[in-house]
Amino acid sequence: MYRYDEFDHAFVNARVAEFSDQVARRLSGELTEDEFKPLRLMNGVYLQLHAYMLRIAIPYGTLSPRQLRKLAHIARTYDKGYGHFTTRQNLQFHWPKLTDVPKILEELAEVEMHCIQTSGNCIRNVTADHFAGAAADEVADPRPYAEILRQWSSLHPEFSYLPRKFKIAVTGAERDRAAIEVHDIGLHLKKNDKGELGFAVYVGGGLGRTPMVAKKIRDFLPEADLLSYATAILRVYNLGGRRDNKYKARIKILVHETGTEELTAQVEKEFAALKESELKLPEADIRAIGTYFAPPRLKARPEGDATISKAVKANAGFADWLNRNATTHGNPDYACVTISLKGIGEVPGDASDAQMDAIADIAEQYGNDEIRVSHEQNLILPHVARADLPAVHAALVEIGLATANAGLITDIIACPGLDYCALANARSIPVAQEISQRFASQARQEEIGDLQIKISGCINACGHHHVGHIGILGVEKKGAELYQITLGGSAREGSTIGEIIGRGFGPDEITNAIETIVETYLANRENKEESFLDAYRRLGQAPFKEALYGQEAKAA
Amino acid sequence: MKVVAKIVAANRLTDGETVWLGAGDRWVETIGGAEVARDAEAEERLLATGNAALAANLVVDVTLVDIEIADGRVLPTRLRERIRAGGPSIHPDLGKQSRHGAPHAI
Numbered sequence: 152m153y154r155y156d157e158f159d160h161a162f163v164n165a166r167v168a169e170f171s172d173q174v175a176r177r178l179s180g181e182l183t184e185d186e187f188k189p190l191r192l193m194n195g196v197y198l199q200l201h202a203y204m205l206r207i208a209i210p211y212g213t214l215s216p217r218q219l220r221k222l223a224h225i226a227r228t229y230d231k232g233y234g235h236f237t238t239r240q241n242l243q244f245h246w247p248k249l250t251d252v253p254k255i256l257e258e259l260a261e262v263e264m265h266c267i268q269t270s271g272n273c274i275r276n277v278t279a280d281h282f283a284g285a286a287a288d289e290v291a292d293p294r295p296y297a298e299i300l301r302q303w304s305s306l307h308p309e310f311s312y313l314p315r316k317f318k319i320a321v322t323g324a325e326r327d328r329a330a331i332e333v334h335d336i337g338l339h340l341k342k343n344d345k346g347e348l349g350f351a352v353y354v355g356g357g358l359g360r361t362p363m364v365a366k367k368i369r370d371f372l373p374e375a376d377l378l379s380y381a382t383a384i385l386r387v388y389n390l391g392g393r394r395d396n397k398y399k400a401r402i403k404i405l406v407h408e409t410g411t412e413e414l415t416a417q418v419e420k421e422f423a424a425l426k427e428s429e430l431k432l433p434e435a436d437i438r439a440i441g442t443y444f445a446p447p448r449l450k451a452r453p454e455g456d457a458t459i460s461k462a463v464k465a466n467a468g469f470a471d472w473l474n475r476n477a478t479t480h481g482n483p484d485y486a487c488v489t490i491s492l493k494g495i496g497e498v499p500g501d502a503s504d505a506q507m508d509a510i511a512d513i514a515e516q517y518g519n520d521e522i523r524v525s526h527e528q529n530l531i532l533p534h535v536a537r538a539d540l541p542a543v544h545a546a547l548v549e550i551g552l553a554t555a556n557a558g559l560i561t562d563i564i565a566c567p568g569l570d571y572c573a574l575a576n577a578r579s580i581p582v583a584q585e586i587s588q589r590f591a592s593q594a595r596q597e598e599i600g601d602l603q604i605k606i607s608g609c610i611n612a613c614g615h616h617h618v619g620h621i622g623i624l625g626v627e628k629k630g631a632e633l634y635q636i637t638l639g640g641s642a643r644e645g646s647t648i649g650e651i652i653g654r655g656f657g658p659d660e661i662t663n664a665i666e667t668i669v670e671t672y673l674a675n676r677e678n679k680e681e682s683f684l685d686a687y688r689r690l691g692q693a694p695f696k697e698a699l700y701g702q703e704a705k706a707a
Numbered sequence: 708m709k710v711v712a713k714i715v716a717a718n719r720l721t722d723g724e725t726v727w728l729g730a731g732d733r734w735v736e737t738i739g740g741a742e743v744a745r746d747a748e749a750e751e752r753l754l755a756t757g758n759a760a761l762a763a764n765l766v767v768d769v770t771l772v773d774i775e776i777a778d779g780r781v782l783p784t785r786l787r788e789r790i791r792a793g794g795p796s797i798h799p800d801l802g803k804q805s806r807h808g809a810p811h812a813i
Contacts, residue, residue, distance in 0.1 A: 178721065180764040198768060200791045201802050202723035231801055246801075248722035498797060569787060570795035578790075580797050630785060 152213055152521065153298050153443040155263045162305070163260045166267055170194045171253035178250065191249075193273075194256070195266025199573050202246045206269040207259060211279035211297040211321070212240030212524040212531075216511035219522055221262040223507035229255050234507070236492060236500040238564060238615055239318075240278050240524040241269060245571050267305065272313045274304035274385075280322045280329045281525035282487050284446055285533035287479040291348055293323035293340045295441040296377060299432065303378050310385050314392035315400035317385070318357075330526060330642035332356045332365045333618055335402045336384060341371070349373045354384060354414070355406030358612035362648045363403040366411040368418060374437060376422070379430040383421035387414065447519040447534055452484040455537030462541035469544050471555035471593055477540060480533075488518075488532040488543060489525070489557040495591045496584050499565040500528035502552075509550045517543050526615075527603075528564055529557065559596040560604060560669070561587040564615055568608030568625060569632075575608035577625025577632035578658075582606055585662045590669075599669055602683045605640075618642035620684045621668060622649040623661065634661040638668070638695060639687045652692060653700050664699060671698040710776040711784075713750050714741035715757040716791065717766035725791050725803070726766060732756050734766060737809045738781050738792040743774070780810070 155163070170190070177187040191197075195206040207222070214222075222242055226234050229251045230244040237243055247255060259265055268275055277297040284292040300319055304310065310317070320334040323341075331337025337353035350372045356365025372380050388402045391409065406414050463470040477486040490510060492500050502510070514522045514532055517539040523531035535543055547553035556562045563586060566572065568579030583606055590596055605619030609626075616622035622637035633655040640649030656664045669683075671694050676686045687695070715728040726734040727741035735741065744750040750771060757769035773784040783789050793810050794802020803809035 178764070183764075184720075184761065184767050198718055198723060200787070201725055201794060202718075250721050569790055570797050575787075577786075578796060580795075584797070627786075632786065 152215060153210070153294075153440075159263070160260075163263070163265050163267075166194075166265065167253070167256045167260050170256060174249060174253050189271070192270040193267070194252075195269035196247075196249070196252055197270065197573075199245065199571050200569075201571065203249055203252070204571070205244045205247045205252060205255060205266060206237075207242045207244075207264060207266050208269050208276040209240050209242060209264075209524050210301050211277055211283065211294050212281050212526070213283075213294065214522040214524065215262075216514045216520055216522065218262045218264055219507050219511040219514070221258060221264070223504040223511070225255055225258060226504040226507065233501050233503045235498075235567060236502065236524050236528050236530070238526050238528060238566070238613060239269075239276060240281070240526055241276060242524070243567070245567070270316075271311075272315050272317075273311050274300075274307065274313075274317045274319065277301050277304070278318070278320045278329055278334075278526060280324060280327075281523040281527075281529075281531045282328060282478060282533060283323060283523075284444055285480055285485075285487050286324055286326075286328075287481045288326055289324045289481065290341050291323050292441075292444050292446075293321040293329075293338070294444050295437065296338065296340065296350075296374070297321045298440055298443070299377065299437070300381065303381070310389065313385070313389055314394045315397065317388070317402065319381075325644065327642070327644040327646075328525075330615070330618065330646070332644070332646035333358055333362075333615075333642055334365065335388075336381065337365050338377075343371050347373065350377065352380065352384075354418075355403040355411075356646070357401050357403040358615060358617045359401070360398055360610045360612075361401075361404065362612070362617040363407065364646045364648065365403075366406060368411065368415040375432045375434070376426060377432060379425040379428060380418070380422050382430055383418045383425055386421050387417045391417075446481075447521070449482050449485055449519070449534060449536075452536040452538045455484055455540075458538045459540060462544075466541075466544075468548070468553070468555070469541060471597075472544050472547075472553055473540060475555045475559060476557045477535075477537075482534075484536055484538070486535055486537050486540060488535045488540070490530040490532065490547060490552050491554040491556050491562060492529050492552070493556055493562045493587065494551060494554045495561060496588045498580050499563050499583050502530070506550050506552060509546070510552070513543060513546050517546075527562065529562070555593065556596060558601050558603070560590045560599050560602040561596060562603070563587060564603070564605040564619070566607050566609075566614035568606075568614075572608060574611060575625070576610075576627040577608050577634065579606040579608040579614055579623075579625060582623060582625070582634065582658070582661055586665055589662050589666060598679075599673065600679065600682055602669070604665070615642065616640070617648045618646060619649060620687070621665060623665075626655065628655070632658050634658070634664075636661075636664060636668070636699075638692065639684065641684055650692065652695055667698050668695055671695050710743075710745065712743045712745045712774055712776065713753070713771045714738070714743055714774055714781065715753045715769060716741075716772045716788065717757060717760070717769045720764055720767055728753055728757055728760075734760070737803060737806075738783070739810075741774075741781055743776065743781065744771075
């Protein structure tokens, strides 16, 4: 993984000192709340319903055991013993005292972590495929480029006061696991006919109140041009993006209002002027960053198949878990393991301090010292020998994290919602918990197959509801919670925005409605191989509307 | 009899704890101790006191909250404020609801 150099250490320490001083000045009254608020936001400190919230950047979702132990320590020492992994591959603490934040930042800096640019109208934490550097279907590891973008965008003087926040995601495989088409910039790392590395560039995707799928504006951008091209896009956005209306300020609106062709022309014009500038990435620099992400030296472990075969016969729970939570690795002796943070009835994305410590231990013992955070709010051990999978499973059972549901209906994304968030209109987590309990049966989940439910407690869509196969959006109507359902969304390659199926459902109706939708799918699918999403795309809304609203749907 | 009225809520500057303006212009940690404004004049006075505390760097995010009083209990009209008064509905063991004398979120 990337290791801080002297510059990085000095930079982060200087920022800790600066913000500690700002906190001290706020507490003494030297700074007013109006003066302090933008400063605290630039350092990841929000104010929520019950307390402050601290959002910690986990660049491209990559963590070392030492860093995860530090997060566990902070949870235990300064918070309430748990943390919440988010759809941005970050971690949030929901109860820190403002007076403790400087100490927390000092502790984070000890393990090369910080909260810079986890809020504010700047380039946010760059996200990536959680199987980066490990997946069998990968062309190349996208993280060196994510790291280059991180370094370039950190406190970038020109891009620290953009019209609105700006999110970049990178993937290195055809199968998009990083939702790049719903980011401000999505980068698909690939090779051209000559075998050279470069990117397909997508611009103007995003969720929130105006969901849009990004437009591809370049099919192949040579890797050396990454920063020049990103700068060109940001310049066009910084100049043309709307500052008169917060809700129309994201680049997706600029792309939409300008038109893809015209916007592309503007970007290309800017790029032409920058192409041969100091932003051009020297080959040696790209490779130097790449060495930080060199794959671990994985020992040959050919005994995997025999060990697994024995374990599958002995333990049905292991067999289920292997089937769902182990993904093909580039090395046939190894697998990528998904640690589900979606235990039945649990809070999606939450992990206790003890669980974090235990996962750090497992990563050291069996996982080549690497942990990832997925945007689906799970943790990943990217390099586990298949021969060690039974032992890893047993260790996860010990800490209650061996739920065999990756990609199944109970692997639900949910934002914190009205249980914590000051922006939310309705609760998300209790809805996720009830659906999870309703579909707890492993056999039933397997029968349903791949199905992503994503829940947001407000239109800002932190729970990615627009791209859920089934999306749930909580709203407030006449003082009560109401849940709107969208169907047919997807964040994979060829992303689609879900369509609203009809009137919303109350908190006591929503789980039944989801069950009705699932039963309608099961009754109408062509065969077991036809997934929910495929079936919905073939069938359209009609059978689901009919099942949900019956006569009411016909009358309408 | 239901009484519709208002109280003033805020978060304490130092730790973010939700607090309400109580009797004697003191900030209290449980909603039951909030001073209730039943007319515009009282609202104005409470809000002015709240804003003075904001200016004095004691609290942040000072807001008037709609409530009902039923059976002698202060109950915010909006779910958001009820959750704020209790704590996360998913964690009865956390937040104010885990302490003596505070209501549960839901």
